[in-house]
Structures are given as C-alpha cells and as structure tokens.
Amino acid sequence: MSIMRFLTGTAAALVMTAGAALAETPVLRAAVLEYGTVNWELDVIKSNEFDAAHGFDLQVQGVAGSSAAQVAFQGGAADVIVSDWLWVARQRAAGHDFVFVPYSRAVGAVMVAGDSTATSLADLKGQKIGIAGGPLDKSWLILRAFAEQEYGMDLAAETEQVFGAPPLIFKTALQGELAGAINFWHFLAKMEAAGMRPLVTVDEAATALGLDPQTPLLGYVLKGELLRENPELVKALADASRDAKDLLSTSDAEWDRLRPRMNAATDAQFTALKAGYVAGIPKPGPVDEVAAGKMLKLMADLGGSDLVGTATELPEGLFVQPGS
Incomplete structure (x- = not known):
C-alpha cells in the first residue's frame, strides 16, 4: 500500500468517525x-x-x-x-x-405619563388606551376583569381602545396621545425608562382576581x-x-x-x-x-x-x- 493510499484511507476514516460523532448529537x-x-x-x-x-x-x-x-x-x-x-x-x-x-x-401593565393624575383604572374612563396585541391580548383581558371586579367598570365599553403594533403604541404613548398604554414587556420597560409609570400591573390585577402571578x-x-x-x-x-x-x-x-x-x-x-x-x-x-x-x-x-x-x-x- 502506498503512503498516499494509506493517508487517504486514514483521512476518510477520520471523516467518517467525526461524522458519526456529529450525527449522534x-x-x-x-x-x-x-x-x-x-x-x-x-x-x-x-x-x-x-x-x-x-x-x-x-x-x-x-x-x-x-x-x-x-x-x-x-x-x-x-x-x-x-x-x-x-x-x-x-x-x-x-x-x-x-x-x-x-x-x-413577564407580563404587562397599564402605563401612564409620569405627570398623569390617574391613580386607578377608573380614572381612565372616557379616555384612550393603547393596546398592543389586539382585543384578545391576555394582559388586556385580565385588566378588564380586574376593572369589573374592583370598580364595576366595563373597561372595553367605557374607554376608547387604540390597537396597534408595539412600536406604534410605544411611540404614541410617549407623545402623549394616549391616557394609558398596554404593551409587550420590553416596550413597557423602555416606556418606564422614558419617564412613564405603571398605573396597575398585570401581576397586581391577577393577584386581586385570585390568579397566581x-x-x-x-x-x-x-x-x-x-x-x-x-x-x-x-x-x-x-x-x-x-x-x-x-x-x-x-x-x-x-x-x-x-x-x-x-x-x-x-x-x-x-x-x-x-x-x-x-x-x-x-x-x-x-x-x-x-x-x-x-x-x-x-x-x-x-x-x-x-x-x-x-x-x-x-x-x-x-x-x-x-x-x-
């Protein structure tokens, strides 16, 4: 057997062995x-x-x-x-x-401007709430149940909802065009970093409803x-x-x-x-x-x-x- 054939055969064997090892992962x-x-x-x-x-x-x-x-x-x-x-x-x-x-x-919250006078969801009656995720957003549904339980308030009927993509809700909330905003958690973090504050968190609402946050x-x-x-x-x-x-x-x-x-x-x-x-x-x-x-x-x-x-x-x- 020539040295070249030997080396070629050895290399092929090593490749096959390595391939088998990779295949096992x-x-x-x-x-x-x-x-x-x-x-x-x-x-x-x-x-x-x-x-x-x-x-x-x-x-x-x-x-x-x-x-x-x-x-x-x-x-x-x-x-x-x-x-x-x-x-x-x-x-x-x-x-x-x-x-x-x-x-x-990680879940959401209703965010309001840092200087908002709102102290509860009841204070958003008749105003605009921006919601990322659509009308079936889980945070929105939990907050609706919370508002009904705590204030006898139909949040869907007594506020105006503005549904939009998370970046749009983020932008319009920071521009002051919304009284409150519900967004995905990482946008909420950025909103808070920009000076907005949580009015009520979904964790707080879930706890009040007897759910496990x-x-x-x-x-x-x-x-x-x-x-x-x-x-x-x-x-x-x-x-x-x-x-x-x-x-x-x-x-x-x-x-x-x-x-x-x-x-x-x-x-x-x-x-x-x-x-x-x-x-x-x-x-x-x-x-x-x-x-x-x-x-x-x-x-x-x-x-x-x-x-x-x-x-x-x-x-x-x-x-x-x-x-x-």
Missing part, C-alpha cells in the same frame, strides 16, 4: 421571532455552549412573525417555537399533541412525540434555558455582551430591559396547574373561542415540569 431547531427577546436567552445558550454541555445542538432560525413560526413548527421544519401556554391549550384541545416548557412569566405565560413549545421518544432532549433544553437564566441573573458582563442585540437606545433603557427580563424568570418548581386552570377559565369567559378554541379546562399533560 441530537439537534433542536428553534424558529423564533427574528427580533424577539427570546433571542437573548438563545444567544446566551449558544455563546456559552450550554446546549453542548447538555448534549444537544441548538440551531436557531429567525422568522418574521409568530404565524411563520407556528407554520414551521406544525409543518416539521422546526422542533421548538416560543408561544404562550393558552395557545398550546387551544391546540391540545383541538387534538394537536403539543407540550409547553415554561420560559418567562407566578404562572409562566410564555414557554418553549415542542411536540409530545419528541417528549415521549427523547425525554432527555427536552430536559436538556430546559436545563440549558435555566443555565442561561442563572447567568443573566448574576452577570453584568454577559448583559454587556448582549447589549448590541437589545436595541437599547439609552443606558436607562438597557437597565430597565435587564431588570424586566430578570423579573420575568419563572421560579423553579412545578407549575400550579390549579391556578393555570383558573386563568384559562377567565380567558375563556372573556376571550371565548376566538382565543382558546374549545379549551375550557386545562388539558392534561400540557406543562412539562423540567422547565418550570
């Missing part, structure tokens, strides 16, 4: 909003190799919207997306075997088939997520590394975004399914089938506890 394909805040956590997982440490390869694909992510997931082009558990409950009730690993409990709303959504066939992989994702959260809870340096991805225009915004993310980290431990069922009933009563479909009771097996 399970891959999780995540389809997430290209500019969503979940990318901060996924960036931390990849940059610190938390996925490799837990025996899998996380591959992240940015998509333009939640509908595109859901299509990729349901069509098999992605293994995991991020959504709220109410959507997963609706899908399970419709016969789709999806499961939910908690990711964040610790119930995580957002999470990683996977298929039940993957959970049954490879529960270790689902646990690995949950563990990598927790590692990233632990690092972001303690490391200013990691936040400094992430800052270019965060679209923070000022130091005040950067600080508020950090605080908002950390405040939304779910506590370790099982999700309180009784409390979640109570929230689902409220959402069904207020949002109807347009929001929850036929899911009027919490579907069994929805929450995967390793990530909670």
Whole structure:
C-alpha cells in the first residue's frame, strides 16, 4: 500500500468517525421571532455552549412573525417555537399533541405619563388606551376583569381602545396621545425608562382576581412525540434555558455582551430591559396547574373561542415540569 493510499484511507476514516460523532448529537431547531427577546436567552445558550454541555445542538432560525413560526413548527421544519401556554391549550384541545416548557412569566401593565393624575383604572374612563396585541391580548383581558371586579367598570365599553403594533403604541404613548398604554414587556420597560409609570400591573390585577402571578405565560413549545421518544432532549433544553437564566441573573458582563442585540437606545433603557427580563424568570418548581386552570377559565369567559378554541379546562399533560 502506498503512503498516499494509506493517508487517504486514514483521512476518510477520520471523516467518517467525526461524522458519526456529529450525527449522534441530537439537534433542536428553534424558529423564533427574528427580533424577539427570546433571542437573548438563545444567544446566551449558544455563546456559552450550554446546549453542548447538555448534549444537544441548538440551531436557531429567525422568522418574521409568530404565524411563520407556528407554520414551521406544525409543518416539521422546526422542533421548538416560543408561544404562550393558552395557545398550546387551544391546540391540545383541538387534538394537536403539543407540550409547553415554561420560559418567562413577564407580563404587562397599564402605563401612564409620569405627570398623569390617574391613580386607578377608573380614572381612565372616557379616555384612550393603547393596546398592543389586539382585543384578545391576555394582559388586556385580565385588566378588564380586574376593572369589573374592583370598580364595576366595563373597561372595553367605557374607554376608547387604540390597537396597534408595539412600536406604534410605544411611540404614541410617549407623545402623549394616549391616557394609558398596554404593551409587550420590553416596550413597557423602555416606556418606564422614558419617564412613564405603571398605573396597575398585570401581576397586581391577577393577584386581586385570585390568579397566581407566578404562572409562566410564555414557554418553549415542542411536540409530545419528541417528549415521549427523547425525554432527555427536552430536559436538556430546559436545563440549558435555566443555565442561561442563572447567568443573566448574576452577570453584568454577559448583559454587556448582549447589549448590541437589545436595541437599547439609552443606558436607562438597557437597565430597565435587564431588570424586566430578570423579573420575568419563572421560579423553579412545578407549575400550579390549579391556578393555570383558573386563568384559562377567565380567558375563556372573556376571550371565548376566538382565543382558546374549545379549551375550557386545562388539558392534561400540557406543562412539562423540567422547565418550570
């Protein structure tokens, strides 16, 4: 055998061995909003190799919207997306075997100008409220129930709602064109950094309604088939997520590394975004399914089938506890 044939054969064997090793590493394909805040956590997982440490390869694909992510997931082009558990409950009730690993409990608030004279939702009667997310936004529905309970006020009938994309609600609120605004948590953080203040938070409203504000709303959504066939992989994702959260809870340096991805225009915004993310980290431990069922009933009563479909009771097996 010539030395060239020997070397060629050896190189081929090494390539085959390396390929086999790579093939043994399970891959999780995540389809997430290209500019969503979940990318901060996924960036931390990849940059610190938390996925490799837990025996899998996380591959992240940015998509333009939640509908595109859901299509990729349901069509098999992605293994995991991020959504709220109410959507997963609706899908399970419709016969789709999806499961939910908690990711964040970050929720919203009604923000008003720093010099607003309003002290409660009742003070917004007859005025404009900007709402990102549409009339079925979960924060809006909880606040409607809270206003009815606390003030006997039909918030939908007694205020004028202005629905719009989060950046539009952010801009018009800062310009003083709205008496109050409900937005996604990271825009709320920026609004507070700009001098606005929370009139009432969704956490406060949920507590008053007897709900558990610790119930995580957002999470990683996977298929039940993957959970049954490879529960270790689902646990690995949950563990990598927790590692990233632990690092972001303690490391200013990691936040400094992430800052270019965060679209923070000022130091005040950067600080508020950090605080908002950390405040939304779910506590370790099982999700309180009784409390979640109570929230689902409220959402069904207020949002109807347009929001929850036929899911009027919490579907069994929805929450995967390793990530909670």
